[in-house]
Amino acid sequence: MAKPLADPPAEAKLPQPDVAREWLATMVLIRRFEERAGEMYAKAKVGGFLHLSIGEEATIVGSARALRDDDYLISTYRSHGHAIVRGTSPDAVMAELFGRVDGCSKGRGGSMHMFDLSRRFMGGYGIVGGNLPIAAGMALASDYRGLDEVTLCQFGDGASNQGTFGETMNLAALWRLPVVFMVTNNQFGMGTSLERHSAVTDLQRKGEGFGVPGMRCDGMDVLDTHTVTCEALRIAREERRPVLVEAVTYRFRGHSMADPEEYRTKDQVEEWRKRDPIEVFGDRLVAEGVLEEDERLRIDAQAVQRVDAAVAFADASEHPAPDSLYDDVYVLGEQVQGWYSVDERTPTPHRGEDERAMGGARLPAGGAYEQAVEQAAPESAGDKPADAAQDEAD
Amino acid sequence: MAVLRYREALNAALREEMARDENVMLMGEDIGVFNGAFKVTAGLLEEFGEKRVRDTPISENTIVGMGVGAAMTGLRPVVELMTINFSLLAMDQIVNHAAAIHYMFGGQVKVPLVVRMPQGAGHQLGPTHSHSFEALFLHVPGLLVAVPTTAADAKGLLKAAIRDDNPVVFIEHEYLYGQRGDVPDDDDCTLRFGEAAIRREGGDVTIVGISRMALTSQRAATVLAEEHEIEAEVIDPRTLRPLDLDKILASVRKTNRCVIVEEGWPHGGVGANLAALVQEQAFDDLDAPVMRVTGADVPMPYSKPLEQIAFPHEPQVVDAVLATFRDL
Numbered sequence: 001m002a003k004p005l006a007d008p009p010a011e012a013k014l015p016q017p018d019v020a021r022e023w024l025a026t027m028v029l030i031r032r033f034e035e036r037a038g039e040m041y042a043k044a045k046v047g048g049f050l051h052l053s054i055g056e057e058a059t060i061v062g063s064a065r066a067l068r069d070d071d072y073l074i075s076t077y078r079s080h081g082h083a084i085v086r087g088t089s090p091d092a093v094m095a096e097l098f099g100r101v102d103g104c105s106k107g108r109g110g111s112m113h114m115f116d117l118s119r120r121f122m123g124g125y126g127i128v129g130g131n132l133p134i135a136a137g138m139a140l141a142s143d144y145r146g147l148d149e150v151t152l153c154q155f156g157d158g159a160s161n162q163g164t165f166g167e168t169m170n171l172a173a174l175w176r177l178p179v180v181f182m183v184t185n186n187q188f189g190m191g192t193s194l195e196r197h198s199a200v201t202d203l204q205r206k207g208e209g210f211g212v213p214g215m216r217c218d219g220m221d222v223l224d225t226h227t228v229t230c231e232a233l234r235i236a237r238e239e240r241r242p243v244l245v246e247a248v249t250y251r252f253r254g255h256s257m258a259d260p261e262e263y264r265t266k267d268q269v270e271e272w273r274k275r276d277p278i279e280v281f282g283d284r285l286v287a288e289g290v291l292e293e294d295e296r297l298r299i300d301a302q303a304v305q306r307v308d309a310a311v312a313f314a315d316a317s318e319h320p321a322p323d324s325l326y327d328d329v330y331v332l333g334e335q336v337q338g339w340y341s342v343d344e345r346t347p348t349p350h351r352g353e354d355e356r357a358m359g360g361a362r363l364p365a366g367g368a369y370e371q372a373v374e375q376a377a378p379e380s381a382g383d384k385p386a387d388a389a390q391d392e393a394d
Numbered sequence: 395m396a397v398l399r400y401r402e403a404l405n406a407a408l409r410e411e412m413a414r415d416e417n418v419m420l421m422g423e424d425i426g427v428f429n430g431a432f433k434v435t436a437g438l439l440e441e442f443g444e445k446r447v448r449d450t451p452i453s454e455n456t457i458v459g460m461g462v463g464a465a466m467t468g469l470r471p472v473v474e475l476m477t478i479n480f481s482l483l484a485m486d487q488i489v490n491h492a493a494a495i496h497y498m499f500g501g502q503v504k505v506p507l508v509v510r511m512p513q514g515a516g517h518q519l520g521p522t523h524s525h526s527f528e529a530l531f532l533h534v535p536g537l538l539v540a541v542p543t544t545a546a547d548a549k550g551l552l553k554a555a556i557r558d559d560n561p562v563v564f565i566e567h568e569y570l571y572g573q574r575g576d577v578p579d580d581d582d583c584t585l586r587f588g589e590a591a592i593r594r595e596g597g598d599v600t601i602v603g604i605s606r607m608a609l610t611s612q613r614a615a616t617v618l619a620e621e622h623e624i625e626a627e628v629i630d631p632r633t634l635r636p637l638d639l640d641k642i643l644a645s646v647r648k649t650n651r652c653v654i655v656e657e658g659w660p661h662g663g664v665g666a667n668l669a670a671l672v673q674e675q676a677f678d679d680l681d682a683p684v685m686r687v688t689g690a691d692v693p694m695p696y697s698k699p700l701e702q703i704a705f706p707h708e709p710q711v712v713d714a715v716l717a718t719f720r721d722l
């Protein structure tokens with residue numbers, strides 16, 4: 001399926017105007033946020049791998065807006081949008097990208113590992129396929145406790161080849177767990193196209209042999225994605241059956257920031273860009289009189305402003321203190337009174353009273369921490385060294 | 395001799411061995427059309443075709459397992475895993491199968507498989523992409539384990555690994571891929587596993603540096619000489635199984651002090667194992683306890699300053715060496 005869906009679903013009726021406008025505004029916010037994140041990466045404000053979902057916003061917003069507040073959402077390393085759509089502040093997401101204490105994972109996780117428990121955004125995961133069993137486990141807990149929450153699990157077409165896919169489908173079907181698996185088919189797993197990595201390219205059918213029925217939505221269409229996800233969630237919630245939804249979409253940018261994109265043609269990208277989910281939905285809202293042209297511009301300006309504020313917030317946020325390195329390795333309590341009570345190399349008695357100070361005492365001298373902080377300072381942020389960028393191919 | 399980057403030296407080893415033996419074939423995620431996540435396999439698909447350079451789906455345990463099966467029946471597969479953390483998904487095939495098969499079937503069948511992967515911190519890849527797991531593989535009887543530091547060693551050891559009949563876990567380093575070094579052009583220049591390299595001679599203390607830490611140790615040795623009048627002998631073991639313990643012990647007998655530097659976690663680490671061996675076999679020659687310098691005992695954080703203090707740099711090595719002189 002290298003082409004956009006040949007027969008996009010018949011146009012469904014728009015939701016209430018304020019709902020439709022909110023969907024558009026959220027897609028725009030995610031787009032502007034990620035564009036800016038890319039710029040911050042080029043300025044070496046953001047490190048590691050940065051995977052953008054540009055082009056996939058309708059899949060993200062359409063599906064997440066089908067969730068109730070008490071449902072769980074779990075995603076991959078490509079999940080800035082999933083955090084934002086759940087209501088995590090762009091400030092906290094940007095601060096995470098900057099590796100700062102106010103980041104939604106306190107600077108520990110970075111782009112690939114966003115998390116916001118309070119909004120039941122149960123995380124981005126860096127191991128392809130690692131989140132599938134975890135999602136089923138969340139559904140198990142909901143079912144076990146007699147709650148009617150559903151878990152929505154997002155993963156990629158490439159992840160559908162991981163052993164966890166089949167194993168999780170089977171168990172979820174066997175135990176009738178309330179989970180919706182959404183395979184975000186953006187046509188590629190890194191540089192390998194769908195037909196080169198999966199024998200079955202009709203991904204909605206890939207769960208059938210395990211007892212998980214499939215559905216498909218046009219992932220470039222926020223409305224269709226919403227409609228189909230609503231039905232899938234209903235089945236999971238009411239009929240106690242897992243469902244696999246394939247969202248057919250496309251990522252407009254490279255797999256990560258350092259991707260020469262030699263595995264696809266410019267023409268293919270252009271063809272998909274014509275179906276830009278934000279443009280298409282915005283046009284429709286204007287055409288149907290739900291949105292004035294100037295309001296559309298205002299939505300965009302507000303998103304840009306919001307992202308500016310997020311960058312300023314992230315830049316002002318502190319780096320995690322050196323003596324916080326060992327925080328949260330363990331839950332402290334009866335068994336583990338301090339991190340060093342499980343580290344026999346510490347010279348002095350193993351008691352929990354002076355955790356932080358002990359951490360400090362063990363930290364290396366030599367200025368590596370200070371140097372890294374200095375390099376991240378606003379005035380010294382420059383371009384990423386070419387060599388580093390080259391080495392960060394994934 | 396040619397000056398090559400470490401990644402280019404690995405590429406040359408693969409190319410030469412594929413040209414030499416048609417049973418050598420490559421499997422891995424994005425090694426073909428994409429040219430490899432770290433470009434080690436660049437150009438090989440073009441040169442050898444899709445039969446011998448296979449892009450695989452994201453299925454680590456299964457591609458390693460297929461490597462095992464193919465190796466048992468006549469091929470010499472080289473499987474690339476994008477990052478050492480992903481080898482954990484293939485641990486079943488590596489430990490329960492590749493390592494055990496020759497033994498559990500009474501020596502009837504061999505598993506000439508190479509599983510290559512990079513490790514290491516420093517690129518802010520966070521808690522699922524940045525670790526150093528050589529100790530996990532060192533733990534397993536039946537596996538050979540290589541941890542090359544220089545471009546020449548990368549080439550010579552990879553060629554040797556491909557030609558050997560044992561399963562080899564070949565651990566590269568993300569930081570080292572871009573480093574240049576002199577590399578012999580000779581197609582038949584392989585290195586022997588179990589031969590350590592002495593990177594710097596010295597009579598005052600033995601520093602054993604694993605993988606990238608061999609370089610960190612060399613820089614620390616320069617500081618020790620310039621600022622503390624301590625002449626360190628720096629040893630790069632190059633392979634951990636087999637390990638050139640003789641060379642390490644000979645050095646310790648000369649210097650009477652030993653510091654082991656690794657990037658991985660301290661508990662059950664390479665240093666823990668080596669310190670035990672050194673004290674068992676050279677206790678009377680030691681003037682101070684064997685010291686370890688290791689990565690911090692934490693999952694790797696994303697934050698750059700935190701990451702920087704979570705793996706060793708020269709100052710920690712210098713401190714550890716000075717500590718061995720403290721009682722004098």
Ligand SMILES: Cc1ncc(C[n+]2csc(CCOP(=O)(O)OP(=O)(O)O)c2C)c(N)n1
Binds near residue numbers: 126128423452480
């Ligand atoms: C277990 C594992 N293997 C390999 C990788 C490297 N990797 C990261 S993303 C990716 C491609 C995944 O493709 P897909 O599931 O389609 O998701 P997409 O990136 O397209 O969103 C790969 C191979 C990884 N992170 N984890």
Ligand SMILES: [Mg+2]
Binds near residue numbers: 156188189
């Ligand atoms: Mg994909």
